[in-house]
Amino acid sequence: xxxxxxxVTLRRSRRYCAAVLGLLVGITLVTPxxxxxxTANQIAAPSTSVxxxxxGRDLRAFKFSPSDLSGTTRPGILMVQGGAWSRGSPEQLFxxxxxxxxxxxxxxxxxxRLADATNSPVESFSDVCHALAFMRKDAERLGLTxxxxxxxxISSSGQLAAAAATTGCGAAQGSAGNGGPDVLLLVSxxxxxxxxxxxxxxxxxxxxxxSLSPAHTLTRSIVPTLIIQGDAxxxxxxxxxxxxxxxxxxxxxxxxxxxxxxxxxxxDREARDGLLDRQATFLRELWQGP
Numbered sequence: 001x002x003x004x005x006x007x008v009t010l011r012r013s014r015r016y017c018a019a020v021l022g023l024l025v026g027i028t029l030v031t032p033x034x035x036x037x038x039t040a041n042q043i044a045a046p047s048t049s050v051x052x053x054x055x056g057r058d059l060r061a062f063k064f065s066p067s068d069l070s071g072t073t074r075p076g077i078l079m080v081q082g083g084a085w086s087r088g089s090p091e092q093l094f095x096x097x098x099x100x101x102x103x104x105x106x107x108x109x110x111x112x113r114l115a116d117a118t119n120s121p122v123e124s125f126s127d128v129c130h131a132l133a134f135m136r137k138d139a140e141r142l143g144l145t146x147x148x149x150x151x152x153x154i155s156s157s158g159q160l161a162a163a164a165a166t167t168g169c170g171a172a173q174g175s176a177g178n179g180g181p182d183v184l185l186l187v188s189x190x191x192x193x194x195x196x197x198x199x200x201x202x203x204x205x206x207x208x209x210x211s212l213s214p215a216h217t218l219t220r221s222i223v224p225t226l227i228i229q230g231d232a233x234x235x236x237x238x239x240x241x242x243x244x245x246x247x248x249x250x251x252x253x254x255x256x257x258x259x260x261x262x263x264x265x266x267x268d269r270e271a272r273d274g275l276l277d278r279q280a281t282f283l284r285e286l287w288q289g290p
Contacts, residue, residue, distance in 0.1 A: 043094045046109070049142075051134035052127065054113065059127060061134065062090055062109040064101035065143060073139070075148035075287050076106040078131055078181070082155035085124060085202050086115040096276055103280045106144050108135060115202040121160065121193075122206040128160050129169035129179060136173050148287055149174070151181035152279070155236060155265070158189020159199065162214035162244075165222045176223050183286060184225040185279045188236050188265055191215050191244040215244050224254040226282045228275045230263025256282070 046062035053059070066074060077100050081088045090109045097107040112127035113119045132149065139146035153161030161184060168178025175182045193199045193213035200209045210216040225248060227241050241257055248255035258278060263271055 043098050046094065046097070049134075049138075051110075052130045054123075054127075057113075059113070059130075060090070060111045061131060062094070062097070062111070063142060064094075064097040064107045064109075066101050066104050066106070069143055073143055073145040074104060074106045075150070075283060076108060076135055076139075076142070076144040077150045077152055077185070077283075078128075078135060079107060079109045079152040080112065080128060080154075080157040080160055081109070082153070082157045083114070084198060085121050085156045085159075088114070096272075099273075099276050100280060105280070105283070106142060108142075120202055120204045120206040121199065121212060122203065125160050125163055125212055128164055129171075132164065132169060132179065132181065133171060133173065146173075147175060148182055150183035150185050150283060152185040152187075153189060154187040156190055156199075158186045158236075159191065159193050159196075159212070159214060162186060162189055162191055162225075163193075163212045163217065165225070166214045166217040166219075167212060174223075181223060183223055183283060185282070186225065186227045186241075187275060188229045188233055188267075189214075189227060189241065190236050192240045195240070215240065215247075218244065218247055218251070221252040222248055222255075224282075224286055226256050226258070226279060228258045228278060229260065230265065230267065230271075231259040232262055233265045235265035 044064065046064050049061045049063065050058045051061045079093045079097055081090060081092045090111045093109045097109050100107040110128065110131045113123045115121055115124065132151070135142060135144060135149055136146045151161040151164055161181070164180040165176065165184050168176070168180050171179030173179050190196055190199065192215040194209050194216055203209050227245060229238050229241055231238050238259060245255040245257045260271055
């Protein structure tokens with residue numbers, strides 16, 4: 001290989017490793033901190049349901065409910081943890097889920113198949129779609145308003161959530177009529193998955209990366225979307241979210257992007273609490289309650 005080609009290859013390799021490290025740092029730094037906070041705040045035990053069984057494995061949904069349901073149904077939020085598509089656990093989001101339940105929402109944290117030797121983001125996406133269908137089918141038992149279900153994703157799971165809105169889940173349910181969510185709540189999301197080397201690698205030929213890349217499948221109006229992201233994020237550059245939101249607006253969608261000044265990909269406790277409150281306000285404005 002020529003010296004010039006070798007230098008280019010080395011630079012590309014370094015950029016790829018940096019992207020992978022950034023996604024993994026986001027989970028390895030935040031998870032222990034959140035776990036410690038959750039213990040300190042005495043997170044209430046959620047109720048648990050099995051929403052799907054795949055190859056003998058039960059996949060669970062963890063529900064946090066408001067204390068004052070009073071026999072009325074409430075809007076729901078389905079939450080999907082990040083972790084570079086291959087790491088993490090539902091417990092990461094228990095504190096956030098409890099926050100939303102205290103604001104009057106039914107919040108459900110999803111357990112899904114992570115990318116490994118067998119599975120890819122294709123299987124993860126399938127689980128997200130099945131969980132949405134489960135919540136709508138069992139809405140009465142869960143205390144949900146089936147036409148008001150938001151999908152929440154962060155970093156890598158932001159790709160899964162956004163794809164459910166742009167690609168759809170192959171059903172006629174939901175306000176978009178494609179089986180996807182009724183609202184999108186995204187935090188530092190991977191919207192241009194084709195540009196993400198880790199995502200392309202994890203797909204393992206299960207499907208073309210562009211088929212589940214929100215930026216590449218955004219071809220028509222989507223449900224109301226709120227994106228919150230640090231303007232110094234180098235792992236999932238905010239410029240990609242800006243382009244995604246601008247395209248959604250061109251197609252007639254409501255898409256709002258909140259830039260957190262000076263914040264990177266890994267957010268501190270104050271920033272996380274602030275964005276949760278902003279998301280709850282966004283939903284209340286859309287749905288006039290609870």
